[in-house]
Amino acid sequence: MKKIICVGHAALDYVYRIEAFPPQPMKVRSLEHIESGGGMAANASAAIARLGGDVELWSRVGGDSAGERILKFLVGDGVDISHVRTFPHARSSTSAVIVDHTGERMIVGERDHAMPLDADWLPLQRITAAEVGVVMSDLRWLEGTLAAFRQARLQGVPTLIDADLGSSGLMEEFLPLTDYAIFSAPALDAFAGAGDGAAHNRSQLAKVLEHGVRYAGVTRGAGGYVWLTADGQTGEQAAFALDAVDTTGAGDAFHGAFAWALASGASLSECARVASAVAALKCRRLGARAGLPTQAELDEFLRARAN
Numbered sequence: 001m002k003k004i005i006c007v008g009h010a011a012l013d014y015v016y017r018i019e020a021f022p023p024q025p026m027k028v029r030s031l032e033h034i035e036s037g038g039g040m041a042a043n044a045s046a047a048i049a050r051l052g053g054d055v056e057l058w059s060r061v062g063g064d065s066a067g068e069r070i071l072k073f074l075v076g077d078g079v080d081i082s083h084v085r086t087f088p089h090a091r092s093s094t095s096a097v098i099v100d101h102t103g104e105r106m107i108v109g110e111r112d113h114a115m116p117l118d119a120d121w122l123p124l125q126r127i128t129a130a131e132v133g134v135v136m137s138d139l140r141w142l143e144g145t146l147a148a149f150r151q152a153r154l155q156g157v158p159t160l161i162d163a164d165l166g167s168s169g170l171m172e173e174f175l176p177l178t179d180y181a182i183f184s185a186p187a188l189d190a191f192a193g194a195g196d197g198a199a200h201n202r203s204q205l206a207k208v209l210e211h212g213v214r215y216a217g218v219t220r221g222a223g224g225y226v227w228l229t230a231d232g233q234t235g236e237q238a239a240f241a242l243d244a245v246d247t248t249g250a251g252d253a254f255h256g257a258f259a260w261a262l263a264s265g266a267s268l269s270e271c272a273r274v275a276s277a278v279a280a281l282k283c284r285r286l287g288a289r290a291g292l293p294t295q296a297e298l299d300e301f302l303r304a305r306a307n
Contacts, residue, residue, distance in 0.1 A: 035069065103283055
């Protein structure tokens with residue numbers, strides 16, 4: 001299996017589990033608290049590594065204690081951080097994640113707007129069709145993504161974006177460089193107009209395909225996953241039912257697992273099934289990464305649900 005490169009955001013999460021969100025501001029007792037690695041691209045990288053994939057994260061952190069913890073978590077997760085650059089005078093991204101008894105969460109995040117943006121230090125020569133199976137991005141570091149995606153396009157390496165809220169205004173620039181565009185439902189509504197149901201999702205995804213991508217999909221939480229390709233293939237994948245402890249990072253896990261399955265040579269329907277299963281399994285535990293499955297756990301989970 002070829003290497004996967006993830007470009008984008010790495011963070012440190014402080015996760016608090018509570019019984020329920022209060023109706024008004026007040027003091028609330030935490031039932032449980034953990035510190036966890038976070039950030040969309042970093043979480044996707046961890047999902048790939050947990051499945052046994054060879055993955056590099058191209059990202060930036062600050063020269064602070066949070067940055068040290070971010071890197072330590074990534075190493076522990078098995079991610080290659082050779083190309084995560086530490087900027088001594090910058091501040092690392094952190095998030096407070098509040099999770100209720102149903103697994104739903106509220107996230108308050110902080111990113112240092114003074115973090116250097118230039119990407120001229122990235123080892124773009126590493127992106128070759130012989131070595132890299134997929135280059136993916138969370139669109140949280142635009143300069144890095146543009147550099148990596150342009151090189152990938154020149155080399156014939158597939159590109160994949162995780163399109164979440166806040167990225168809809170970037171689509172006109174990035175979709176022409178994208179092969180696989182996977183949106184969250186709110187992000188797709190923001191880009192292509194709101195509506196309900198799988199049929200409407202397909203009309204939305206058709207608008208995405210007009211920008212030159214090969215494949216467009218939308219994650220809909222408990223509503224499952226819908227996808228469409230430029231050559232007319234389409235499919236749906238039902239969500240796997242599990243009691244959710246924490247949904248934080250489920251979308252990141254989906255994207256990472258999809259990239260892993262794609263680089264492994266799986267069919268598009270199998271990519272969707274694998275990604276949906278990994279996203280569901282992630283929700284078993286508190287934090288974005290504790291519930292991520294190994295390949296053996298994934299295989300066992302899917303075998304038990306083969307019919």
